[in-house]
Structures are given as structure tokens and as C-alpha cells.
Amino acid sequence: MVLDHVNKHFGELHVLNDINLTVDRGEVVIVIGPSGSGKSTLCRSINRLETIDDGTITIDGETLPEEGRPLARLRADVGMVFQSFNLFAHKTILENVTLGPIKVRGMPKAKAREEAMALLERVGVANQAQKYPAQLSGGQQQRVAIARSLAMHPKVMLFDEPTSALDPEMINEVLDVMADLAKEGMTMIVVTHEMGFARKAANRVVFMADGKVVEQATPEEFFTNPQSDRAKDFLSKILTH
Ligand SMILES: Nc1ncnc2c1ncn2[C@@H]1O[C@H](COP(=O)(O)OP(=O)(O)OP(=O)(O)O)[C@@H](O)[C@H]1O
Numbered sequence: 001m002v003l004d005h006v007n008k009h010f011g012e013l014h015v016l017n018d019i020n021l022t023v024d025r026g027e028v029v030i031v032i033g034p035s036g037s038g039k040s041t042l043c044r045s046i047n048r049l050e051t052i053d054d055g056t057i058t059i060d061g062e063t064l065p066e067e068g069r070p071l072a073r074l075r076a077d078v079g080m081v082f083q084s085f086n087l088f089a090h091k092t093i094l095e096n097v098t099l100g101p102i103k104v105r106g107m108p109k110a111k112a113r114e115e116a117m118a119l120l121e122r123v124g125v126a127n128q129a130q131k132y133p134a135q136l137s138g139g140q141q142q143r144v145a146i147a148r149s150l151a152m153h154p155k156v157m158l159f160d161e162p163t164s165a166l167d168p169e170m171i172n173e174v175l176d177v178m179a180d181l182a183k184e185g186m187t188m189i190v191v192t193h194e195m196g197f198a199r200k201a202a203n204r205v206v207f208m209a210d211g212k213v214v215e216q217a218t219p220e221e222f223f224t225n226p227q228s229d230r231a232k233d234f235l236s237k238i239l240t241h
């Protein structure tokens, strides 16, 4: 995936300022930075939930289309997991996972169910398949959200602070699922401040501030020897928590 000179404004605010970023297939990139630096906007732009003013975003050499059916198909190539779980409240866990493949991918119901059960098994919630989201813990719901994204066979998975709304004891069960996914070779962009996960699973850390990519390094380099004052300042704040 390539972001080439991507710019976006919200009125006067230059929220994405000339972003150039290449994520290779199978690479796991952590995006980190202060609140308001544009991390969520970056994810939402990759998924076309936000439009960009100029520049290009390509996935496997294909530019993201503006709208219509090609957009729906390409958006399905990009899985996204948000801080809030976003499951359909009135559908069962199994239905949450089968809906996209049936509606968007045109998958036969029986096959969608079979794949969904395998994915729910993989994230450790197969025994919850007939329940509704509200009957699950936050950590379980977030694992279902991951399974639901994976059911679309995405080329890239975006995670925007997937554990920040979770109670501490549930954070690791979600990070473990993500680490397994990384190990299996999924291309991933993960907005998180979880340094343990970054150290264990990431190939690269991208530090953003004020809508710009300020610094990129391996997790080890970034956390032990940040180069920019912005990164040093940011790390000194999150490390004291
Ligand atoms: N829809 C919008 N309209 C106007 N301004 C917005 C909109 N969405 C975000 N912004 C602004 O853009 C900037 C970047 O927001 P964004 O949510 O991308 O930051 P972030 O890095 O994800 O922050 P956080 O760590 O708090 O999640 C912020 O100043 C925010 O107020």
C-alpha cells in the first residue's frame, strides 16, 4: 500500500500534511503520536471514510476509487477495527460475521457460516456464536470485530486504538489475536500506544505529529533512541503513565 503526497484539510486545519508512506505486503506498521496528530484521519482516509484533498492512496497498485460499486469492493479489501466495537446490536455474533461476505462478496450462506465459525474459533469466541453483542465482554466483542473484518478477506487490516476502550484484563486477549495475525503475514496498520505489542509484532513505528510523519524507525530504535524532540517529548509523557 502506498500513500503518495496525501493532503487533507478540515477547514483551516491541515490534518494530513504531505503524508508519504509505503507499507509492504505482510508488514506491520504501528502509528503513534499525540492526540489530534491525525492518526484516525489517516486510517479513515485509507478506508475512504474520509476524502483526501490531493495525493494518491493505492493498494496493490490500484488507486482507491471515488464512489459506487468499485469503492464498496475496494473498501472491503481494507478491514477496519475501531476503538468502539461497532457490532450490529440486533444481530447475533455469527450473523455479524456472515453479513458482509453474503451481502458484499456474494458468498453462499452455508460457506459464509462455515468460514465465520472457523474465524470465531480462531479468535476464541466460537462458543458465543448465537449470542448478541451486548451479552459479550468488551474483549470478546473486539475479537468478534476482528473476525468480522477478516471474513471479508481483506488485503490490509487497519486498527485504530483497538484496545483503548477495554478494561486492562481484556487488552492482552485482543493484542494476542492481533499478534497472531501479524505472524501469519497480514498487512497491518495499527494505531496504538501499546509498546509491548509494538515491540513484539511491529516491523516499523511511524510517529506522527501535527499531521506529518515526523519519524519512522524499528520499534527498538524508536522506543530506545527517538530522534526528534517531538518524539522524545511524547515518549517521556507516555512512559511515565
Ligand atoms: N470531522 C472532522 N471535522 C473537523 N475536524 C476534525 C474532524 N475529525 C478530526 N478533526 C480534527 O483533526 C485533527 C486530527 O484528528 P484525529 O482524530 O485524526 O487525531 P488522532 O491522532 O486520531 O487523535 P487521538 O489520539 O485523540 O485519537 C484534530 O485536531 C481533530 O480535532
Ligand SMILES: [Mg+2]
Residues within 6 Å of the ligand: 039, 040, 041, 160
Ligand atoms: Mg484517533
